Amino acid sequence: MxxxxxxxxxxxxxxxxxxxxxxxxxxxxxxxxxxxxxxxxxxxxxxxxxxxxxxxxxxxxxxxxxxxxxxxxxxxxxxxxxxxxxxxxxxxRKRKPEQSIETMLPSFLEDGHHEERFKSWDEPVDKALERAETRQLVRAKIDELPDGYRTVLVLRDIEGLDTEETAKMLGLSVNATKIRLHRARQALRTMLAPHFAASGGGKATP
Amino acid sequence: MKCRELADFLMDYVSGELPEEHRAHFELHLSRCRNCHEYLAQYESTVKAGRIACGEMSDELPGDVPEDLVKAVLAARKLDPAK
Missing domain, CATH: 1.10.1740.10 (RNA polymerase sigma factor, region 2, helix turn helix motif)
Structure with missing residues (x-):
């Protein structure tokens, strides 16, 4: 100790x-x-x-x-x-082909509106994360992100590296790094939402 | 600005990098669209959740380094010293 x-x-x-x-x-x-x-x-x-x-x-x-x-x-x-x-x-490492992240990104109607109506989360995250099981859940969901997205999220949001350094370490352009980070965060939100909002999301009524 | 564009600009907005001319449109849309308002809040909460769950104060960290790892590193170093 x-x-x-x-x-x-x-x-x-x-x-x-x-x-x-x-x-x-x-x-x-x-x-x-x-x-x-x-x-x-x-x-x-x-x-x-x-x-x-x-x-x-x-x-x-x-x-x-x-x-x-x-x-x-x-x-x-x-x-x-x-x-x-x-x-x-x-x-x-020999990996299976990278799984697509598309289904975890927000989808839009033809008029540009969100397809989904977002149900508000039950409590502030800092409060929810006072529980060890919730912290464990968040880590498990991060681990589920495809490699190419998880690594960007870990380097930027958890390790706190800046975009330039992250891009360099991953051999990506700055722009590609930003896009990946944004998608990784969006996908993680989609994975967390059912656990953070009691009654989950729903389709928007047209 | 539509919800679709707002979602694209979200990261730059959160990090304060969204150029002034877009920011005004972004905030106008946000003030009128509850759904985008909620999405933004959840996006920010997600980033925060990741930081808390894996950050300095997290359970899996950092105080206790497995004793066998400490021993393994020190033993390996003796076998292959720097000089």
Whole structure:
């Protein structure tokens, strides 16, 4: 417990890493490992793969700590290494063809109006998410998004990267990244709606 | 502006990137269309829900790193040190 305390003096910690101080390696793994594991798991969708990726990410980081320039925070640097490795894993893995997201996007009538009448949600999300089961539900729905959409949503909305950096990591254009994020959010809304509005959505009357 | 266009502009509006000339039309439509108003609210709630469910304060995070992972990293590092 309490192992994820923030690092007060990052420069000193990096100096210790460079000097090969065993306790510094352990501190880094204990401080950042949980968060790295969570984001990696969310990208690759497998606990076992996530562990392998995080382990390799730490080893790579320790080896190249001499090249760490200190322009970014240590945590940001570690996240980049792990996220890149996770994305690489996703690309090399044999996957079934990407499932379509179209059915989870809003549909419109010929006159441009929404086809669906949106039923308001029962309570504010922060209140709903005070319940562990609701947080679990939201994570499960994010995990159900097709890879290409889930990764954008994770990098932008959860990791908090900006559009440019997300685009670069994914090898997409800035515009494609924005479109994917928007669709991912819309699809997630569609998946959450039946759980957040007691009586669900309905067709708009013409 | 129709509901369809409003849905397209939603993300830029939420992030404050929608150009002024579109924003006025967007807000006018929003003030007249309850359904789009509701959709916008749910869109924003969805983003927030993702952040809360997977964010810093989330249950699956971050304090406890599996002990075997810590041991595995440290053992592997000794086998293949930097220098």
């Amino acid at each position: 309490g192992s994820a305390t923030p690092v007060d003096d990052e420069a000193a910690l990096i100096a210790q890493l460079r000097a090969g101080d065993e306790s510094a390696y352990e501190q880094v793994v204990r401080t950042y490992g949980g968060r790295l594991l969570a984001v990696t798991r969310r990208i690759v969708g497998s606990e076992e793969d996530a562990r392998d990726i995080v382990q390799d990410a730490f080893l790579n980081a320790f080896k190249s700590v001499g090249r760490f320039e200190g322009n970014s925070k240590l945590s940001t640097w570690l996240h980049r290494i792990a996220v890149n490795a996770a994305l690489m894993k996703l690309r090399t």
